[in-house]
Amino acid sequence: MSALPLQVLATPAAIPLVRSLRAKYGDLLFHQSGGCCDGSSPMCYPRNEFIIGDADIQLGSVDDQPFYMSRSQFEYWKHTQLTLDVVPGRGGMFSLEGPTGQRFLIRSEIFTDDEIHALREAGRI
Numbered sequence: 361m362s363a364l365p366l367q368v369l370a371t372p373a374a375i376p377l378v379r380s381l382r383a384k385y386g387d388l389l390f391h392q393s394g395g396c397c398d399g400s401s402p403m404c405y406p407r408n409e410f411i412i413g414d415a416d417i418q419l420g421s422v423d424d425q426p427f428y429m430s431r432s433q434f435e436y437w438k439h440t441q442l443t444l445d446v447v448p449g450r451g452g453m454f455s456l457e458g459p460t461g462q463r464f465l466i467r468s469e470i471f472t473d474d475e476i477h478a479l480r481e482a483g484r485i
Contacts, residue, residue, distance in 0.1 A: 364482050365475040368420035368427045370444040374464065377446050378404075378423045381456045388456070390422055390444065392429040392437075392466065402427075402444055402464045403455040438485040439476055443467040 370378065382388050387407040407425070412418075416428045422444050429437065449463045457464055471479065479485045 364478055364484070365441065365471060366420055367479075367484065368422065368442045368444065370422040371446070371467075374444045374446045375423050377457060377460065377462055377464070378425060378444075380460075382423075382425065385456055388425040390425060390427040390464075391416070392419075392427070392433065392442070401455065402466050404457055404464060405454075406456070437468070438479075439471055440468045441471055441475075443469070 378388065381404060385406045389405050389407040389410050389412075391403050391405065391410060412428060415431050417431050417434055419427050419429055419434070419442065421427055427442075427444070443466065445465055445467050446457075446462050447465055448461065450458060450461070455464065476485065
């Protein structure tokens with residue numbers, strides 16, 4: 361395998377919403393929620409309004425906007441490639457897409473054995 365598999369992707373449908381929110385709010389940050397208040401929805405925040413701590417890790421980025429998850433939650437998801445998608449509905453009450461009539465959600469797929477091996481060799485999982 362020549363390239364390390366990406367741990368987070370976005371669908372073509374999600375990118376226009378990301379760009380619209382960025383145009384309105386500036387640089388963004390995504391954080392995969394751990395299940396409280398808004399379930400397990402990916403949350404989108406203005407980058408300067410969400411404090412990343414030592415317990416958070418960056419999995420990648422979506423349209424150059426960083427995507428994080430807590431280290432403890434990552435232990436459950438580390439064998440899974442996450443894809444940010446968008447569907448009709450109301451987003452999380454703290455997430456920027458809330459009033460747009462669309463909401464972000466995560467689709468996931470288990471990495472292949474070769475991809476898991478490559479991620480382990482690179483120290484990513």
